Amino acid sequence: MTEQPVGTVTTSTTAPMVAVTDLRHSFGSGERAVHALRGVSFSIGRGELTALKGRSGSGKTTLLNLVGGLDNPTGGSIALDGTELAGLDEEARLAMRRDRIGFVFQSFGLIPVLTAAENVGVPMRLRKVPSAQREERARTLLAMVGLADHADQRPGELSGGQQQRVAIARALANEPDLIIADEPTGQLDSETGRAIMQLLRAVVRSEGVTALVATHDPTLMELADRVIELQDGRIVEAAS
Numbered sequence: 001m002t003e004q005p006v007g008t009v010t011t012s013t014t015a016p017m018v019a020v021t022d023l024r025h026s027f028g029s030g031e032r033a034v035h036a037l038r039g040v041s042f043s044i045g046r047g048e049l050t051a052l053k054g055r056s057g058s059g060k061t062t063l064l065n066l067v068g069g070l071d072n073p074t075g076g077s078i079a080l081d082g083t084e085l086a087g088l089d090e091e092a093r094l095a096m097r098r099d100r101i102g103f104v105f106q107s108f109g110l111i112p113v114l115t116a117a118e119n120v121g122v123p124m125r126l127r128k129v130p131s132a133q134r135e136e137r138a139r140t141l142l143a144m145v146g147l148a149d150h151a152d153q154r155p156g157e158l159s160g161g162q163q164q165r166v167a168i169a170r171a172l173a174n175e176p177d178l179i180i181a182d183e184p185t186g187q188l189d190s191e192t193g194r195a196i197m198q199l200l201r202a203v204v205r206s207e208g209v210t211a212l213v214a215t216h217d218p219t220l221m222e223l224a225d226r227v228i229e230l231q232d233g234r235i236v237e238a239a240s
């Protein structure tokens, strides 16, 4: 049994990993308000890889930030594994992000002065995992993403594709239930991008995680279990 923070809804084993209902989000107010999301609803089952597509400005990043608990929606609700994000206090929300979600960004987001293994260890440090255990898991994860021989190199000594592999290993460090990735291949050439997408597909399968990935990359759309398309803050297509 995992401990439930006070004030959260009890997790149900049948709940979808992600349930988004009539989600709305605006930036600013009055006449100048930008309505980035205008009533978005969908759910993602456990172990599914969902690609989120849409033109620039359609609301993809806004949606990922809300699902990841990085921002509060203007309206509607988000439940992760049956827990309503709106019902969590700041501490519980932080714990949810740290322990149950792994983030992957377009710009990799690695710490330049740390080695690949130390970067992968960062989320575990936040959870106070002892260093020997951290080191061992970091090396296991780096081997899984094909970087066994690069554990002691710093990001500046790695290619873009290798850096994104480190970021994927880092996202898996705390055995998350959900991976949220925003344009993970946006800075990579198409061949490297394809390899990263195949890696994401493989880890979603092998680790049993759920993934929501914003992308313009047709490779991921082919590999995804489903594709959700956003247009002007609304879902226009939710193919399975």
Ligand SMILES: Nc1ncnc2c1ncn2[C@@H]1O[C@H](COP(=O)(O)OP(=O)(O)OP(=O)(O)O)[C@@H](O)[C@H]1O
Residues within 6 Å of the ligand: 027, 028, 034, 035, 036, 054, 055, 056, 057, 058, 059, 060, 061, 062, 063
């Ligand atoms: N912090 C902000 N302040 C004001 N408007 C914002 C802010 N962030 C996003 N927006 C607006 O919200 C809308 C949705 O933006 P969002 O970044 O979610 O789109 P996107 O689909 O991720 O685009 P891209 O593919 O270019 O990353 C856009 O009109 C954008 O200008």
